[in-house]
Amino acid sequence: xxxxPFGLSKTLALYESLVADVAFLDTxxxxxxxxxxxxVTATLIGEARLLDRRQFDTWxxxxxxxxxxxxxxxxxxxxARDQGLIMDDHRRxxxxxxxxxxxxxWALVPYAQIVRMVxxxxxxxxxxxxxxxxxxxxxxxxxxxxxxxxxxxxxxxHRLRRTDDGWQIVRKIMLCPAISAGMPHLGWIL
Amino acid sequence: MGENMNKNDPETNLERDxxxxxxxxxxxxxxxxLTDEVEHLIxxxxxxxxxxxxxxxxxxxxxxxxxATWCFIGHESEVPEPGDFVRKRLGKRQIILVRTRKxxxxxxxxxxxxxxxxxxxxxxxxxxxxxxxxxGWAFDLDGHLQSLPVADSYSKLYERPFDLGxxxxxxxxxFVFGTLAAEPMPLDExxxxxxxxxxxxxxxxxxxxxxxxxxxxxxxxxxxxxxxxDNAADGIHATFAHRSYNLLGKEAExxxxxxxxxxxxxxxxxxxxxxxxxxxQRPGIPDGPWSTMRPLPTRxxxxxxxxxxxxxxxxxxxxxxxxxxVNLNIFPNLIFVGxxxxxxxxxxxxxxxxxxxxxxxxxTPEEVxxxxxxxxEDFMSFGIPDDFEMFERVQxxxxxxxxxxxxxxxxxxxxxxxxxxxxxxGDLASEAPIRxxxxxxxxxxxxxxxxTIRRARIEDSKFMKAxxxxxxxxxxxxxxxxx
Numbered sequence: 111x112x113x114x115p116f117g118l119s120k121t122l123a124l125y126e127s128l129v130a131d132v133a134f135l136d137t138x139x140x141x142x143x144x145x146x147x148x149x150v151t152a153t154l155i156g157e158a159r160l161l162d163r164r165q166f167d168t169w170x171x172x173x174x175x176x177x178x179x180x181x182x183x184x185x186x187x188x189x190a191r192d193q194g195l196i197m198d199d200h201r202r203x204x205x206x207x208x209x210x211x212x213x214x215x216w217a218l219v220p221y222a223q224i225v226r227m228v229x230x231x232x233x234x235x236x237x238x239x240x241x242x243x244x245x246x247x248x249x250x251x252x253x254x255x256x257x258x259x260x261x262x263x264x265x266x267x268h269r270l271r272r273t274d275d276g277w278q279i280v281r282k283i284m285l286c287p288a289i290s291a292g293m294p295h296l297g298w299i300l
Numbered sequence: 301m302g303e304n305m306n307k308n309d310p311e312t313n314l315e316r317d318x319x320x321x322x323x324x325x326x327x328x329x330x331x332x333x334l335t336d337e338v339e340h341l342i343x344x345x346x347x348x349x350x351x352x353x354x355x356x357x358x359x360x361x362x363x364x365x366x367x368a369t370w371c372f373i374g375h376e377s378e379v380p381e382p383g384d385f386v387r388k389r390l391g392k393r394q395i396i397l398v399r400t401r402k403x404x405x406x407x408x409x410x411x412x413x414x415x416x417x418x419x420x421x422x423x424x425x426x427x428x429x430x431x432x433x434x435x436g437w438a439f440d441l442d443g444h445l446q447s448l449p450v451a452d453s454y455s456k457l458y459e460r461p462f463d464l465g466x467x468x469x470x471x472x473x474x475f476v477f478g479t480l481a482a483e484p485m486p487l488d489e490x491x492x493x494x495x496x497x498x499x500x501x502x503x504x505x506x507x508x509x510x511x512x513x514x515x516x517x518x519x520x521x522x523x524x525x526x527x528x529x530d531n532a533a534d535g536i537h538a539t540f541a542h543r544s545y546n547l548l549g550k551e552a553e554x555x556x557x558x559x560x561x562x563x564x565x566x567x568x569x570x571x572x573x574x575x576x577x578x579x580x581q582r583p584g585i586p587d588g589p590w591s592t593m594r595p596l597p598t599r600x601x602x603x604x605x606x607x608x609x610x611x612x613x614x615x616x617x618x619x620x621x622x623x624x625x626v627n628l629n630i631f632p633n634l635i636f637v638g639x640x641x642x643x644x645x646x647x648x649x650x651x652x653x654x655x656x657x658x659x660x661x662x663x664t665p666e667e668v669x670x671x672x673x674x675x676x677e678d679f680m681s682f683g684i685p686d687d688f689e690m691f692e693r694v695q696x697x698x699x700x701x702x703x704x705x706x707x708x709x710x711x712x713x714x715x716x717x718x719x720x721x722x723x724x725x726g727d728l729a730s731e732a733p734i735r736x737x738x739x740x741x742x743x744x745x746x747x748x749x750x751x752t753i754r755r756a757r758i759e760d761s762k763f764m765k766a767x768x769x770x771x772x773x774x775x776x777x778x779x780x781x782x783x
Contacts, residue, residue: 114605115604115605115606115608115609116601116604116605116608117600117601117602117603117604117605117606117608117667118601118602118605118666118667118670120601121598121601121602121605121670122670124598183515183517184515187515189673190670191513192513192515192673193513193515193517193656193658193673193676193677194673194677195517195677195680195681196677196681197597197673197674197677198597199597199598201595201597202596202597202678205548205551205594205682206681208548208551209544209548209682212544212547212548214543214544214547215544215685215686216541216544216686216689216690217685217686217688217689218685258522289518290515290518291518292518292519292520292653292655293518293519293520294519294520294521294522294688295519295521295684295685295688296519297681297682297684297685297686298685
């Protein structure tokens, strides 16, 4: 749309494309690209391990500059029309990492024990990109802190970028059904 | 009343004439007289721990405070067209807030008048009628019973009215309040001076028009609903509980609203009657609300976009993207913070579900509403978890039964100014708002409150017609005697 100011168009285009990534799941070829999936699986389970082990700075280095991390309240939601739980850019991801280390973040200290289990990784090349691919996986997260356990399952959708230094995370979307029902705060989720 | 005694449970100890509640127009006041009890629990400057922990008191709260008192139900903009409905709660009761064919707003009990099935399971939707999935009874949007299968299998049909039960609803500028009280005080009187603050909240939006997004962020904490209430007007916690949020702001060279020194802050709080209160933070932020915001996702793009539209963007437009820095709290379940409407939903004495609805502005550049979403997600991640942590820690601390009292005396005879109506003005550190709503809690909880269920056609029921006939013939007999 040419009559829109550039900044608005850019923002709306990002949001449309996030929604398109979710919709892609419904039209993606039934049989995924096995070789590609095997390749990106290492990045996805590596990401989970880094987060579980609190290696947040290493994890942050995985992200591309044009990062977007979106956790909608409901899988049918749209970031331009609905509030989400998380809609982060590269800078806010940095702030989340900062908070993970902040000893006055009372909701996060003492530190939680977390295990993320990633499975069912599928991946497809994106027709309009030489570098970016899309991957989806199921994730199960068990979180324990101060004797309370939170269990959460979700579907992840990653956009990954092939670089000379390996795969970068460009986007990550987490669809977690329990969020729409109401659950303890997810101030720790990454 | 002890922690584990059921004798005061309104479900099991009904001090009333049971036959009475069969009447379609029954007015019933449930539960025990607690006058002495609440006198003991709520003192001037201290509150008993059981106010937060006792499940028996919680059950009575669900009757008297979340039932027989005006509660916020929803906003009219959530149901813009006839047939639109949203599923809400009044205490434990499910309410279908619906717009009728005539455009009126009704609060129907989501409970089939036959065997009790909830009629809708969706959080929101649009319907021509509500049909019970169990036996096929159908009700129109006004709650009238429209049809039921095999009607001739009833010999006593309409002896009791089968129209859906309703709560009384009254709107103030789109904000819908509801109650089951038989004779509620007028809503205007209930809101009192809080109404002016509510109006101001609405009027800062262009054309005085707002739109509430239907899907709230729902998050629960393991503590009493009143923890949220204690916190809502507590200025001093912001410096300490939100230390992390404030440090994060400093990283970005931003003085967040919460980072001000409470000892010297010119921010001010007022109690407004009936438990309502407001904290006006504006005196502490001469550069306006927008100046307190860190860089946020899409901010640079949307700022540039607004500037590209040309002309001077008035400060009000920038400030519209963040909250107005006036935290208004309308007892017992309507909290304004940022651009969100926060509705605490009590689950049990030790658990609460918080509903964060986002308010959108009408007649404003699209950038403003896009920014509003990213602004309110910020505190959800970086602020609210630390609040919840405090609520849960207080609830855990209150499990020490020998330490009976919670201190809420700050500001009393030490800075608070009380006017001739008993309303207090205090600085940011004052706990006058807590003392204020606790007095209202005490007033409401002291005695059983008469409640009644509204229905569309009570007068048309055979029961009421028979009553009327009986009354008429009795009157005729008296007249005959007089002759």
